[in-house]
Amino acid sequence: NAGVTQTPKFQVLKTGQSMTLQCAQDMNHEYMSWYRQDPGMGLRLIHYSVGAGITDQGEVPNGYNVSRSTTEDFPLRLLSAAPSQTSVYFCASSSTMGGYGYTFGSGTRLTVV
Amino acid sequence: LAKTTQPISMDSYEGQEVNITCSHNNIATNDYITWYQQFPSQGPRFIIQGYKTKVTNEVASLFIPADRKSSTLSLPRVSLSDTAVYYCLVARNKLSFGAGTTVTVRA
Numbered sequence: 240n241a242g243v244t245q246t247p248k249f250q251v252l253k254t255g256q257s258m259t260l261q262c263a264q265d266m267n268h269e270y271m272s273w274y275r276q277d278p279g280m281g282l283r284l285i286h287y288s289v290g291a292g293i294t295d296q297g298e299v300p301n302g303y304n305v306s307r308s309t310t311e312d313f314p315l316r317l318l319s320a321a322p323s324q325t326s327v328y329f330c331a332s333s334s335t336m337g338g339y340g341y342t343f344g345s346g347t348r349l350t351v352v
Numbered sequence: 353l354a355k356t357t358q359p360i361s362m363d364s365y366e367g368q369e370v371n372i373t374c375s376h377n378n379i380a381t382n383d384y385i386t387w388y389q390q391f392p393s394q395g396p397r398f399i400i401q402g403y404k405t406k407v408t409n410e411v412a413s414l415f416i417p418a419d420r421k422s423s424t425l426s427l428p429r430v431s432l433s434d435t436a437v438y439y440c441l442v443a444r445n446k447l448s449f450g451a452g453t454t455v456t457v458r459a
Contacts, residue, residue, distance in 0.1 A: 243395075272447070274449070279451075280451060281439065281448075281449040281450045281451045281452055282396065282439075282448075282449035283448065283449070284447065284448050297448075298448060329395045329396075331395070331396075337384050337386075337401075337443075339384070339386065339398070339401045340398050340401075341388070341396070341398055341447065342398075343394075343395025343396050343397070344395055345394065345395060346393070346394070346395055
């Protein structure tokens with residue numbers, strides 16, 4: 240099993256550009272989430288989904304959109320990139336929401352110039 | 353979200369036991385306590401989860417007192433490869449990671 244796959248691994252954007260970070264899991268997990276991690280900081284929750292068609296906001300949702308049309312995929316869209324969105328982005332999935340056994344992807348390192 | 357407090361950093365030597373205590377004074381009745389480990393340039397990895405008393409697996413032990421306002425992650429006989437950031441989390445629906453505890457194991 241591949242687990243959680245994130246693409247791309249690295250990306251450089253210019254301010255104002257938009258892009259989509261991809262996240263796919265092959266474990267049939269209902270719960271998926273997106274985090275960002277700034278240097279020397281913990282992970283902050285951006286958006287999460289408890290199943291196909293259901294999404295909700297986390298701590299830092301501004302500037303990001305998500306949708307969940309299938310169980311497998313949970314893309315994160317940056318609408319108009321800003322330097323403050325320079326960060327490492329992690330996607331995670333789990334069969335439950337209570338924190339048990341989250342599987343994380345390897346991350347996308349995004350730089351906005 | 354229940355707020356958690358844990359030390360910023362801890363140093364240890366190979367072969368020693370490392371204990372990291374996390375405070376979570378406003379933990380709710382239904383909340384579980386979960387610990388994750390993160391190596392540089394990787395996503396966090398689940399270590400252990402518990403609700404009360406003691407939980408042990410092949411990697412670590414988790415001690416939770418009766419009032420559940422704190423918990424202690426115990427890493428037995430650490431090695432250099434245990435150098436990582438350790439996160440304590442308490443949440444029912446959303447998981448938020450604080451800054452974690454950076455554990456540095458020296459030879």
